[in-house]
Amino acid sequence: MRLMSADVSNLPLGSRVVVRWRLPAPDPATGATLTDAVGTLVARDDDTLQVETSRGLVTVELARVEAAKEVPPRPTRRGAAHLAVSIEDLQRVMTPAWGAVERSTLGDWALRASQGYTQRGNSVVPVGSPGRPLSDAVDDVEDWYAARGLPAKFALAGPEGFDPGDDPLGALLLARGYSVGSRTLNLTADRDTIAAADPGGPAVVITSELTPPWLEAYRKTRATVEGATEAVLRDSPRVLFASITPGGGLSQQLGLRASDAAGTTPIAVARMGIGAGWAGLGAVWTDPAYRGRGLAAHLTAALAARLREEGTSLVHLQVEHDNTTAIRLYRRLGFDVHSSYAYLTQG
Incomplete structure (x- = not known):
């Protein structure tokens, strides 16, 4: 079970956390x-960490920490937990779920570069303040991306x-002169709702390792960049890779070709x-020859069920606004539209 750990070294500064620690003496009351x-x-330093709580700043000696973990941002509105988070906070929790080769910050903004591989991996998440006037901040962003041979790209949410x-x-x-493109919907759901909607199917293998067969299948979904693709796929605080592989008794169940079954x-x-108390679903793909059998839904539900071991109960995903087939699938699994974003790219 990966619910909490005494290791706080990987907790990002600025994240919302719960830290359980031993008191110097028993509480008298x-x-x-x-x-x-x-x-x-x-x-956080070598000896202590500091948590800004609703009661004020709390300093904890690392030697007294029993367990700690990231938790989701505080809800900002009524309703189901996956819809109660603000648009800005959802952008924050989505940021670590998809990787990048290189990350930087400009004030509160998050900058990502990945040799051009995926828009998410090569764009700014402009949430919060950049710490300077907007015009100056955009100048700095453009310079940062130009130094990497990339156009500046902003993921603007609303x-x-x-x-x-x-x-x-x-x-x-x-x-x-920036152009607007790739309008995307942010969908969110509760883990148990997704898991309960599992249509059933063949065995799903879930691992934290990016294996060569998984990567071979993924390369069929889009153009990849050697080295950058692997780095992006691995670069999250915690990653799970799920797959359905032919073999065993699946041939008859899925109607596999003899060459595929072997x-x-x-x-x-x-x-x-997984990061910031949420899990982000992505890279969902089914071989075109075997679509319509519920494999994508089964994989998604299996991953949601696995999140119980991770202590994570909220899930997000991003889907292009006109991908009606995928949206219909995710709505059946219990996802709701939370918000959206559009990429604005330097001309």
Whole structure:
């Protein structure tokens, strides 16, 4: 079970955490020897960490930490937990779920570069303040990407169907000649709802390792960049790779061709990146010859069920707004539209 760990070295500064630690002496009122600090991790050194809680700043000696983990941002509105998070906070929790070869920050903004492999891996998440005037911040972003031979690209978020020109940053980028493209929906759901919608199917293999057969199948889904693709797929705080591979008694069940039944390359794959108290589903693919058999739904539900071992209960995914087939699948599994974003790319 990976619910909590005493190792706090991988907890990102700025994330919301719960830290359980031993008190110097039992609480005189209750006799308790342990207590929890819940809030934002604001500092950490070789001896202590500091958590900004609702009651103020708490400093904890690392030697007293019993367990700690990231937890989702505090809800900002009523409703189901997967819909109660703000648009900005959802952008924050989505950021570690998809990898990058290189990451940097500009104030609160997150910059990612991956040799051009995927838009998410080569774009800015402009959430919060960049720590300087917007125009200066955009100049700095453009310089950062130019140094890597890439155009600047911003993932600008808003409600479903929002107009980027109504956002101050969006208006500035449009005035600079940026183009709008790849409008994407953010879908969210509860882990147990997805797991309960499993249509059933063949055995699903889930591993934390990026295996050659999984990667071979993934390369059929899109153009890849040697080295960068592997780095992006591995670069999340915790990653799960799921696959369905032909063999055993699956030939008759799936109607496999004789050549496929003997193979080791998966006929369906999916990836889940876990970070910031959420899990992000991506890289879902089924061999065209075996679509319509519920394999994508089965893989997704199996990954959701596995999240119980990870102590993670909320799931997000991104899907292009006009991909009606995928949206219909995810809605059947219990996903709801939370928000959206559009890429604004330097011309």
